[in-house]
Amino acid sequence: MHTIELKKINKEYAMGDVVVRALKNVSLTIGQGEFIAVMGTSGSGKSTLMNILGCLDLAGGGDYFIEGVHVNKMSKKKLADIRNEKIGFVFQGFNLLARTTAIENVELPLFYERGRSGGNIRDKALAALKQVGLGNRLHHEPNQLSGGQQQRVAIARALVNSPSIIFADEPTGNLDSQTTVEILSLFQELNDRGITIVLVTHEQDVSLYAKRIIEMRDGEIIKDEKVLERKNAFEELALSGSGKTRLTLMSAAGGKF
Amino acid sequence: MGSYKLINLAFKSITRNKMRSLLTMLGIIIGVASVISLVSIGNGAKADVEKQVASLGTNLIIIHTSRSKTGGVRGGSESLDTLDLNDYKLLKEKATAISGISPVIKEQCQVIASATNWNTSIYGVSPDYLSVCNFSVESGEFFTQRDVKAMSKVAVVGKTVVDELFADQNPIGKKIRIRNVPFRIIGVLAEKGQSGMGTDQDDVILAPSTTVLYRLGNGKTVRTIMASAVTPEKMTDARTQITTILRASHRLSAGQENDFRIRDQTEINNMATGVTGTLTVLLSAIAGVSLLVGGIGVMNIMLVSVTERTREIGIRMAVGARGIDILLQFLVEAVILSLIGGIVGVVTGLGLAFLMGNILGTSVVMTGSVIIYTTLFTGAVGVFFGFYPARKAANLNPIDALKYE
Ligand SMILES: Nc1ncnc2c1ncn2[C@@H]1O[C@H](COP(=O)(O)OP(=O)(O)OP(=O)(O)O)[C@@H](O)[C@H]1O
Ligand SMILES: [Mg+2]
Numbered sequence: 068m069h070t071i072e073l074k075k076i077n078k079e080y081a082m083g084d085v086v087v088r089a090l091k092n093v094s095l096t097i098g099q100g101e102f103i104a105v106m107g108t109s110g111s112g113k114s115t116l117m118n119i120l121g122c123l124d125l126a127g128g129g130d131y132f133i134e135g136v137h138v139n140k141m142s143k144k145k146l147a148d149i150r151n152e153k154i155g156f157v158f159q160g161f162n163l164l165a166r167t168t169a170i171e172n173v174e175l176p177l178f179y180e181r182g183r184s185g186g187n188i189r190d191k192a193l194a195a196l197k198q199v200g201l202g203n204r205l206h207h208e209p210n211q212l213s214g215g216q217q218q219r220v221a222i223a224r225a226l227v228n229s230p231s232i233i234f235a236d237e238p239t240g241n242l243d244s245q246t247t248v249e250i251l252s253l254f255q256e257l258n259d260r261g262i263t264i265v266l267v268t269h270e271q272d273v274s275l276y277a278k279r280i281i282e283m284r285d286g287e288i289i290k291d292e293k294v295l296e297r298k299n300a301f302e303e304l305a306l307s308g309s310g311k312t313r314l315t316l317m318s319a320a321g322g323k324f
Numbered sequence: 325m326g327s328y329k330l331i332n333l334a335f336k337s338i339t340r341n342k343m344r345s346l347l348t349m350l351g352i353i354i355g356v357a358s359v360i361s362l363v364s365i366g367n368g369a370k371a372d373v374e375k376q377v378a379s380l381g382t383n384l385i386i387i388h389t390s391r392s393k394t395g396g397v398r399g400g401s402e403s404l405d406t407l408d409l410n411d412y413k414l415l416k417e418k419a420t421a422i423s424g425i426s427p428v429i430k431e432q433c434q435v436i437a438s439a440t441n442w443n444t445s446i447y448g449v450s451p452d453y454l455s456v457c458n459f460s461v462e463s464g465e466f467f468t469q470r471d472v473k474a475m476s477k478v479a480v481v482g483k484t485v486v487d488e489l490f491a492d493q494n495p496i497g498k499k500i501r502i503r504n505v506p507f508r509i510i511g512v513l514a515e516k517g518q519s520g521m522g523t524d525q526d527d528v529i530l531a532p533s534t535t536v537l538y539r540l541g542n543g544k545t546v547r548t549i550m551a552s553a554v555t556p557e558k559m560t561d562a563r564t565q566i567t568t569i570l571r572a573s574h575r576l577s578a579g580q581e582n583d584f585r586i587r588d589q590t591e592i593n594n595m596a597t598g599v600t601g602t603l604t605v606l607l608s609a610i611a612g613v614s615l616l617v618g619g620i621g622v623m624n625i626m627l628v629s630v631t632e633r634t635r636e637i638g639i640r641m642a643v644g645a646r647g648i649d650i651l652l653q654f655l656v657e658a659v660i661l662s663l664i665g666g667i668v669g670v671v672t673g674l675g676l677a678f679l680m681g682n683i684l685g686t687s688v689v690m691t692g693s694v695i696i697y698t699t700l701f702t703g704a705v706g707v708f709f710g711f712y713p714a715r716k717a718a719n720l721n722p723i724d725a726l727k728y729e
Binding site: 118121123124143144147148150151152156158162163164165166175176178179180224228 | 326329340635636638639640641642643644645646647648649721722723726
């Protein structure tokens, strides 16, 4: 059973008389523990694909299976539960709740948990924030955080309920190279623990931290290949000597996922 | 999401836009305050009237002369002379369901005391009048049946008359002149206050019926006879007996209408409270409408809130909120908004009612049930007017909500 299976997915947007075909018969399978980078020019349909994968949007045609479950046939309620339990989504524009502290933002998915996985909500959120190195910014509101810090809060929110898949739409889009590597190091570590990761990026360099690269153009997958020389963010950070405190912290919290 | 978290969330959102929430609540506050104050003042007025009507007498039955119709032709003013002292005597002898009875011969006269004079009503009555109309003698004594028989020129006066004619002197034993007839004051009535119709019940002089009828009146016409039934249950029996006795005495044949009219306490009560009751209903309806307007205000603000927070809704849905979670979030917010308005409104309304009661000198009657129902109703207003915006929020698509600018 594949973690994700897309069969001939279509998506059209009607803009008055003009119909934009954002996805054209996209088929794709993703196995458990993969780390995929989705590349492509602007407007090629990456975000559209991610939104469908993340169960935020419904495909216009085709079939989508997530861990063998047919997404197209699910009720809105069930889709909400899938988003809550299986998926962590990191948005291009952070999408944090305004005037709400970092820790409260991270707690959000836990409030909608049905099965009550047990454990204290605040403790879990705290652990997630520490994982992303923001243990000292708990009560900052989004407008009191830098872009990179906001993105890390968004990542903490995506991983707080231990999802099996994380979708990240340009998570490093507006970050400097140092922060980018830090965040990629985080993704690589999460991936090492078995979480499937799909991230969208424009930068060739970023895609090299993934295990597999998919390239899109005009709503179609035109290239799908393995990364031969994979980069290791952890080592890079260790070599440059920066971000050390965070890494030690992370190792201390090791095995949390 | 737990209910605690939902309520917490609602409070946060309400306090975030304090001014806006306050203005929204204002509609509800005004509505509830007017309902509460109007209903309590209305109920107070009703209680006042009931009390005043009760003060008129016990199990009171009033018999009036009435225009008799002979062959469909209404008689002139002479035909109002249908009752006389003989009728009174017959009723007193024969009607077993009544405990007291008195003729009432009313004359409006200028009364002269040594120094001043005063225009007031003289009632020619029998000693039973005291018990029938709930009067009591404060000082001195009331006249007796002997005085009635002897046509004694004695009088018992009300407080207002005492104040007007004698200021702070003791009136007992003093002489007053009514239409040149000298009367000796033998007693003073205990104060009774205003009647339900607003007349001063202490502005009276009571004298033996015969004296008033023959010395001051026309010696014949008795316009009114007042009686009291033995018990409230005997009221109907009493009315039937009176009707039978009077019809026989007036020699009315089977087809003829009564030439008198009988009213009793319940009728007077209903007549008096009916007016205030209708007024209460009318005012409550107006207040209810303002409550509805308040509800529409809540709906309006909730719609604005949903639009403003579309992205927030999208984010919540993206991390796993179901439609019902979003629905409840906004519904709870609307209900809390109106409930706070309702509670503030109840307090304001009560304050207003007591203030107005104080100023107008009327009673204020507040029942717990009205407070509870009004509060529950505001909650319902919140649910009703909050539902549409909340459902609108819950039905959003996650991606549309997230992309909303
Ligand atoms: N809601 C929408 N209505 C109409 N057209 C849309 C809508 N969303 C996307 N599109 C169109 O669908 C196509 C794919 O858009 P998409 O956002 O998936 O591109 P993208 O690959 O993510 O681009 P970028 O790298 O710039 O983010 C574009 O041509 C876009 O104009
Ligand atoms: Mg995009």
